[in-house]
Amino acid sequence: MFVVTGTGTETALEAKKLQANVYVAMRYWYPFTEEAVHQWIKHTPPPKYLQVRMEDSYLSRLPVSIIKSWYQRQGYINSMANLIEKELQSFAKPKEVMIFFSAHGVPITYVEDAGDPYRDQMEECISLIMQELKARGIGNNHTVAYQSRVGPVQWLKPYTEEVLVELGQKVVKNMLAVPVSCVSERIETLEETDMEYKELALESGIENWGRVPALGCTSSFISDLADAVIEALPKILPKIQPKRACRDIP
Incomplete structure (x- = not known):
C-alpha cells in the first residue's frame, strides 16, 4: 500500500506540473531506507567525474x-x-455513536524520557479532526486510546482493550473505531482492530461496531x-560544484 501511495503522490505531483521521482522507504520493512537511497542513486547517479569513494560526500x-x-x-x-x-x-442513529480513536502506542519512556512529541501531536491531531467535524454539525462524543503494546514495559495509556471494556460497561452501544495513526491497512487494522478489538467490544456490551478505513490512496x-512536497521544496537550490582531484600530467 505504501508503494501505491508513493505512485499516487508522483501522479499528483505531475498533475500539479512538477516532474519528480518518488521513492518509498521504511524503517522496519521492505523497502528499507538504505534500499530506497540506492535506488535513487541508480536513477540519479553522481557526475561521472566523481570517483566512487566520493559518492557519500556528494550526497551529503x-x-x-x-x-x-x-x-x-x-x-x-x-x-x-x-x-x-x-x-x-x-x-441507524449516527448522533449516538461514540467515535473511538485508537492510535498506535509507544513505550512511555519514549515520550517522558526521550522527549518524543508523538503523544502531544496525536492528541492535537484528534482535536483538529473533532473541530472539523463540529464545524460540519457533527458533535458526537469521542475518546482516544493506544493500542498494539508488546512486552513488559509500560506504554502510552489508556490502553485500547481496557477502554473498550470500560465503555461497554458504561452502556455505550454504538462505536466507530478510527485507526488514526495508520494511513494504510495493516495488521493493526485488519487483525487487531477488525477482529480482536471488535470481538472484545461486542463481548463487553457494545452492540453496533464500525470502523473507519485507513486513508490509503484517498484522492x-x-x-x-x-502539496506538502511542493511547499517543502527549496526555492533556490545551491549549485553543487565539487572540485576535481588534481593530478600530475606526465
Missing part, C-alpha cells in the same frame, strides 16, 4: 527539505473528517501530500 552536500509532520495540515484533517462522516451514516489525502 545535496540540498534537503524535510517535512517533519503533516498531521495538522487541513487537507489531511479534511480527509479524515470525510471518512468519519461517511461511516457515521452507516449507523484528497494524496493531493495534500503532493
Whole structure:
C-alpha cells in the first residue's frame, strides 16, 4: 500500500506540473531506507567525474527539505473528517455513536524520557479532526486510546482493550473505531482492530461496531501530500560544484 501511495503522490505531483521521482522507504520493512537511497542513486547517479569513494560526500552536500509532520495540515484533517462522516451514516442513529480513536502506542519512556512529541501531536491531531467535524454539525462524543503494546514495559495509556471494556460497561452501544495513526491497512487494522478489538467490544456490551478505513490512496489525502512536497521544496537550490582531484600530467 505504501508503494501505491508513493505512485499516487508522483501522479499528483505531475498533475500539479512538477516532474519528480518518488521513492518509498521504511524503517522496519521492505523497502528499507538504505534500499530506497540506492535506488535513487541508480536513477540519479553522481557526475561521472566523481570517483566512487566520493559518492557519500556528494550526497551529503545535496540540498534537503524535510517535512517533519503533516498531521495538522487541513487537507489531511479534511480527509479524515470525510471518512468519519461517511461511516457515521452507516449507523441507524449516527448522533449516538461514540467515535473511538485508537492510535498506535509507544513505550512511555519514549515520550517522558526521550522527549518524543508523538503523544502531544496525536492528541492535537484528534482535536483538529473533532473541530472539523463540529464545524460540519457533527458533535458526537469521542475518546482516544493506544493500542498494539508488546512486552513488559509500560506504554502510552489508556490502553485500547481496557477502554473498550470500560465503555461497554458504561452502556455505550454504538462505536466507530478510527485507526488514526495508520494511513494504510495493516495488521493493526485488519487483525487487531477488525477482529480482536471488535470481538472484545461486542463481548463487553457494545452492540453496533464500525470502523473507519485507513486513508490509503484517498484522492484528497494524496493531493495534500503532493502539496506538502511542493511547499517543502527549496526555492533556490545551491549549485553543487565539487572540485576535481588534481593530478600530475606526465
